[in-house]
Amino acid sequence: MKSLLTDQIVAKDVSVRTLLGLGPRDEDLGDLRQLQLAPLRGKDPLRLWVGAAMAFVAAFTMAPSMPWPIVSGWLACALAFCLWSYNLFAKLPLGDPKLSGITEYRLCNRHALYAAALWSIPFWLRGTAPPLDHVLSLWMIVLLMMLTLAIIAHSMPRACLQFIMPVSVSAAGAMVAAGSPPMAAVASLAALMLSTFCIRFGQQHVRFRRAEETLHEKTETVSLLLREFEETSADWLWQTDNNRRLVHVSPRLAYALGGTAEALEGVPLLQALSGDAWESGNFSKTLHDMAERMKRRESFSNLIVPVTIGGKPRWWELSASPRLDETGKFLGFRGVGSDVTEQHASAEQIARMARFDNLTGLPNRLSLHEDLARALSQAIDTKSRCAMLMIDLDRFKAVNDTLGHPTGDKLLAQVSARLKGIMERGMTCGRLGGDEFAVVLHNVASATAAEELAERIIQTISRPYVVDNHQLFVGASVGYAIGPQDGATVETLTRNADLALYKSKDKGGNVVAAYVASLHTQAEERRVMEQELRGALDRGEFELYYQPVVTAEDGTLNGFEALIRWHNQKLGNVSPGRFIPLAEDSRLIAPIGEWVLRTACHEAMKWPQNLKVAINVSAEQLTDPAFASVVVSALAQSGLPPQRLEIEVTESVFLRDGGGAAQLLDQLIGLGIRLSLDDFGTGYSSLGYLRKTQFSTIKVDRSFVVGAAKGSIESIAIIRAVVALADSLGMSTTAEGAETEVEVDTLRTLGCSNIQGYYYGRPMPASDVLTLFRRPDAASTAAA
Structure with a gap:
């Protein structure tokens, strides 16, 4: 051939x-x-x-x-x-x-x-x-x-x-x-x-x-017309004359158009494709574009056009090239076509999935950013305002961890339904991912209107939920920024709304925070602190202080709690309340915690053998399977007996973990290490933790100590209940934050086993701790 x-x-x-x-x-x-x-x-x-x-x-x-x-x-x-x-x-x-x-x-x-x-x-x-x-x-x-x-x-x-x-x-x-x-x-x-x-x-x-x-070149021209028919199973060939009327209608094309070849012969192609719209002239844009190309005698390929066959909408894919005789005279068009209705529906579904969240049906991050771009453009053109609200659910992680992700997903679906119920004209709510949502407001009258909507969102989301026979409570933190004054681009406005959300979370959640320029300064301070924190261990900027823990009955010293301090050349003395959460967020808590553990064990070996050392361990450390081996290594290198080491954890360890932390704590108990449950009574106070894990000590928070010393009936009742619970389970109790003689006497009266606070001593460096043990010797030498 x-x-x-x-x-x-x-x-x-x-x-x-x-x-x-x-x-x-x-x-x-x-x-x-x-x-x-x-x-x-x-x-x-x-x-x-x-x-x-x-x-x-x-x-x-x-x-x-x-x-x-x-x-x-x-x-x-x-x-x-x-x-x-x-x-x-x-x-x-x-x-x-x-x-x-x-x-x-x-x-x-x-x-x-x-x-x-x-x-x-x-x-x-x-x-x-x-x-x-x-x-x-x-x-x-x-x-x-x-x-x-x-x-x-x-x-x-x-x-x-x-x-x-x-x-x-x-x-x-x-x-x-x-x-x-x-x-x-x-x-x-x-x-x-x-x-x-x-x-x-x-x-x-x-x-x-x-x-x-x-x-x-001639083969390519033929292939253009026959490619789908011969190679990709196209359904039919079609041909028109120089007036764009169908000629040589094949039975396959007639069947696709729902008629006979004889009836379709000479019918304008546009009329055959448009159905009833031919009379009104209300064609789709794609059909208009195809008609214009044919009018200009231009080739087109893989053009997707909507057609009406028997009153039902369909989607066809058409390709065609003009036909010319030997002298170059235009004879019409010849092309191929196929029905791609199912493929088009799949493409629409994929496009929807790309812009909408599968779980909640709300617009996703991409759709929200596109809508925010339109809102910003309109606000700039009309000299008006728009707003971006960032929403983060409070206490949602506890639901996921305790009841499982399926329950959490059902809760998110209910939250999204409530958000959609609040939305009015000019508002778009969507899900950014996880438990984060956002709302875009077009043409906002003032910042007050955005704040009022945020308050309404918090009130709506904070109402109780019922999921799988569980009554659940979650809150919401909201941060917002007004455009274009707080940001003239999508990226800037979104970032500033996010900074406002961080401010809301820092306030404890369930509140609204507006973006202010000072948030950038706070974010920069956090960035600088994280940068300095990453090199603090190598520079030797950390130091351990030790606060005495005494027996409540006679004030006898029985141990110390190790407390970390950080002095940086740029930042000065940074409180643990500031850098410990940052260390957890930036994944630096593991190496810092290991340093604390090894240093405290080494220093404790210089103390009398009856004194123990207590070390705080974060939930992040207990999610690391290698933590147990780090503890064993620290004890082996220092020579400290396991009975002299006490690990302090909070209830958040169990709320954030699916069981791995409990298993790791059981391994530590098997080594002979003592466990202490810190801040009991301030969180969920689940008795299941005390039943599943063999704690040796329950620590009472200072807020109850202060309240009991002032005669608060609730605080006194809580301390008595904790002491009774600990005694029945064979545990001791340690009251934190005792600063006055009245507080100490109250704790003794209520039956606490141990007391820790400024009354008996402030946190002191390791050198001062050793001075305590040398004082009797020095006194006896002086008497001699």
Whole structure:
């Protein structure tokens, strides 16, 4: 089939002058130089081996009758030329259609002349009257090279001629000098015939390549019309006349249009596709675009258009090109079509999934940002305001951790339903991810209106929920920023609303916070603190202080609680309340906590053996499975008995973990380490923790100590209940924050086992702790 078409598509011959680059190029031939260079691509290794082999043959031919230095010198030059030519042409983009090829074409011709000069020399190495047998031997070798060159570089006749002619002239001259003019005539005739062959062969090559290109173009045109029908299972072919009316309607197309071929013959294509909309002229934009393209006689491909078949909407994919006769007269369009209704529905679903949250059905982050961009643009154009509200649920993580993610997902669905119920015209609410939501407000009258909506959101979200027979309570923290005054871009306004949300969370949650410029300063301070905190361990900026813990009954010292302090050259003394949460958020608490553990164990070994050391451990540390091995290592390196180490944890450890922390604490208990439950009574105070984990101590928060000393009935009742609970479970109690004698007496009366506070001693460095133990010795020495 291809050969038949190639025979029918005949390209005209290129002139000899144009072919040899001696005259103006015929523009109808396309990129002639690239057509000539393309066959040389990949032939460099062959040229290298042929040239080298022929050079060796010539050298061995000349060797018996010539001095070896002359032969070896010429051979070295020939081999060096072969390698140089190979390396140069191997890097050239021969036949690259994106380049003109003129530079490469000229380089090939120059190299042919260099090679001709090199191979013209051997005929005269025996002098101006060389022996005939020497000349004839070299002529046979050179003739073989000419034939090889004509085969390899047939598309480059000029390069062939620039090698053949000079070498042939040199050989003929040598034959005349050797006394054989007839042989010189034969050599000249052979060179002339070979040159003529190269020119004709070069013309045929260009002609054939042009025919191939024409065939390829025609094949592509046919493939455009039949691609979907033959290769991708398109449903039908369609054709119109020059008035865009259907002609030659196939049964398959008639079936797709819901009619008969006879009835559809001559019907305007637009009428057949638009259905009832033909009478009203209310076409879709895509159909209008297709009609305009056909009117301008333009090709179109893979155009998705809505059609109406039997009163039902469908989606078709259409491709077509104009039909022209031999004289270029427009005959109409021919194209292919297929029904892609199901694919279009899937694409719409995918597009929806890309912009809407699957769980709640609310717009996702992408949709919210697009809506905020529109709101900002409108606010800037009309000199009005818009707003971005960021919403974060309070106590939601506790629901996920205690009742599981399925329950949490159902809760999020109810929250989103309440948010949608609040929305009015000009408001868009969406889910950013996790338990974070956002609301975009168009044309806000004032910041007060945004704050009132935020308060309403908090009140609505904070109402009780019922999920799977569980009554749940969550709150909401809201931060907002007003555009464009707080940010003229989506990124800036979103970031500033986020800063306001952080401010709301820092206030304890369930409140509204507006963006103010000072929040950037706070964020910068946090960034600087985190940067300094990352190098604090290496710089040795941490120090442990120790606060005494005494027996309530007689005030006997029984241990110390290790408390970390940080002094930084830039920030000065930073309180633990500021840098410990930052260390947890930035994942730095693990190395800091390990340093605290190892340092405290090492210092405790310098104390009397009856004193223990208590160390606070965060929930982040207990989520690390390697923490138990770190504790074992610290005890082993310091030599501290496990019974002298007490680990203090809070209830948040259990709320944030699915059981791994409890297992790790059980491992520590198995080692003989004591456990203390800190701040009991201020959180969830679940008795299940005390049942599942064998704590040795329950610590009473200072707020209850102060309240009991002031006679608060609730505080007194709580302390008594905690003491009774601890006594029944075989645990001791430690009251924190005792600062006055009244508070100490109250705690003794209520039955607390141990007391810790300023009354007995402030936190002190390790050196001061050692001074306490040396005082009796110093006193006895002084008495002596």
